[in-house]
Amino acid sequence: MIDLKSGEDVSRMRAACTAAARVLHDLADLVVPGISTAGLDAAARGLMLRHGCESACLGYVVGRLSYPGHVCISLNDEIVHGIGAPDRIIREGDLVSLDVVVRRDGFIGDNARTLLVGKVAPDARQLCQDTEKALMAGIAAVRPGSRVGDISAAIQAALAPGGYGIVRDFVGHGVGRKMHEEPQIPNYGKAGTGTKLLPGMALAIEPMVNLGTHKIIMAADGWTARTADGKPSAHFEHTVLVTETGVEILTLP
Ligand code: MF3
Numbered sequence: 001m002i003d004l005k006s007g008e009d010v011s012r013m014r015a016a017c018t019a020a021a022r023v024l025h026d027l028a029d030l031v032v033p034g035i036s037t038a039g040l041d042a043a044a045r046g047l048m049l050r051h052g053c054e055s056a057c058l059g060y061v062v063g064r065l066s067y068p069g070h071v072c073i074s075l076n077d078e079i080v081h082g083i084g085a086p087d088r089i090i091r092e093g094d095l096v097s098l099d100v101v102v103r104r105d106g107f108i109g110d111n112a113r114t115l116l117v118g119k120v121a122p123d124a125r126q127l128c129q130d131t132e133k134a135l136m137a138g139i140a141a142v143r144p145g146s147r148v149g150d151i152s153a154a155i156q157a158a159l160a161p162g163g164y165g166i167v168r169d170f171v172g173h174g175v176g177r178k179m180h181e182e183p184q185i186p187n188y189g190k191a192g193t194g195t196k197l198l199p200g201m202a203l204a205i206e207p208m209v210n211l212g213t214h215k216i217i218m219a220a221d222g223w224t225a226r227t228a229d230g231k232p233s234a235h236f237e238h239t240v241l242v243t244e245t246g247v248e249i250l251t252l253p
């Protein structure tokens, strides 16, 4: 069963997503060489207070693990769910993926982007550009009557020329009162297949794309996913709403 948002729920989703976008926007300004990822996480906590929301990641339980950070901060070959720590310092040339998921008034807003710190290798820079373009291509496939597979196929097609490794172990998702709702939204797939999109569906679309292999390795902390070959990875995400006529991007600051 997919939860369709209407009326008051849509207003609340908009407010949660705007807050998530503002936190991500403000946090991105703090990403400079020398700051620790623990410092960024602490700053995120303050920004959430300022923007009237709270972390949906902190204390999020998967299996027997509870996520210890306010935001996910993933560096270079880390794909998603990296954890801020005092000894993980941002350096010139880093790729920094920030994933901000907040709760406000009972609803979740989810968005992410990969930042380039100073001079970054051209192939990694291109990877980030192409991943963001793939996200926008996926969003452009959203309208009532199209299918989840149309989103997946649009993302895959946008990335095909780059020969990238599209991550398969993590996918986009429905979102609303809970961070992860139905349907799952893979970043690869066949057009015309899967769940039909209806007005009121809220979707977190989030391509995770590797410069090399799509294969991942899980770190000993149980959260951090990194590329199996150590090459860089990028992640861009918006929460969107299927409207009567098309799509509305909810996570704009
Ligand atoms: N955007 C990520 C996701 O949808 C956020 C995860 S928060 C965590 O999986 F607590 F699970 F890390």
Ligand code: CO
Binding pocket: 110, 172, 173, 204, 206, 237
């Ligand atoms: Co998400």
